[in-house]
Amino acid sequence: MRVLCPSLSHDRLLGLLSLVALLAAGTPAVADEGWSVTPLGTGRPYFYAEGTPGAVLQDTLSVRNPTKRNLNVRLTGGSWLTLGAPGVDIPARTRADVPFTVRIPEGTPPGDRTATITARASGRSATVRVQLRVRGPRLPALTVENVTVRGDRIAYELVNRGTTDLTPTLAVHADGVLGPVLDRAPRTLPVRLAPGRRLALTESWSGRPGFDAVDVRLTVTAAGGTVRDEAGASVRFVPWGGVAGVAGLLSAGGALVAVRRIGRRRRDERTHRRPELAAKSDELTGAMT
Secondary structure: OOOOOOOOOHHHHHHHHHHHHHHHHHOOOOOOOOOEEEEOOOOOOOEEEEEOOOOEEEEEEEEEEOOOOOEEEEEEEOOOEEEOOOEEEEOOOEEEEEEEEEEOOOOOOOEEEEEEEEEEEOOEEEEEEEEEEEOOOOOOOEEEEEEEEEOOEEEEEEEEOOOOOEOOEEEEEEEEOOEEEEEEEEEEOOOOEOOOOEEEEEEEOOOOOOOEEEEEEEEEEEHHHOEEEEEEEEEEEOOHHHHHHHHHHHHHHHHHHHHHHHHHHHHHHHHHHHHHHHHHHHHHHHHHO
């Protein structure tokens, strides 16, 4: 397809070319590539280390400065990480390699851990993940503790007492005086418990009874059902407004009973006095005859 254009005069063509040149001169140049932090070497998106408790592992962080200016980078890491320097000055278009160590504390249970190394410079920050696997026997163990009922919620705590990550499943059951008042089938909770972690959670209970004595029981499982624990609590639901009304009624009833007792005692006293009066009257009557 051919596009037809009107012809341009020589002066108009020169003016158009000048405008294009002016716009090109005012366009900013593409900024230099920003600095970056990566594991030393190629093909590693993050650090990976593996060892037993007490081991000390080593690796190196690479900080690249492809810009045209010097760069000061501050570095921080997790509690298990020790960096070779808290910061580094990197000349333009160069790279600095910073060694660091990972020390696995004694007594650390086996499992996977994650840490990060954070670099800050020129008003921004970047992180590199450190994936660590602690070797050892993998023993799952889970407990449910401190079950309480607070209003319309059931509060409890889950504790991972094993050496492997766990995704728990929870079932809830409650029995009142006349039978079950709550029965929830097991469901997987949207949490992941690392070894040694304690997590406080709650369950909603909007349909709880208004007047009952209830025993609540929580059952948790994990690792395909091989790990199981139960805990519970007893709670009494009392409608305090109704109790106040009943208390008032009982108070009024007590007052009525007291009034009735006083009235009965006075009638008894009058009854006891009447025979005496009758006897005196008989004596006087006899004297007049």
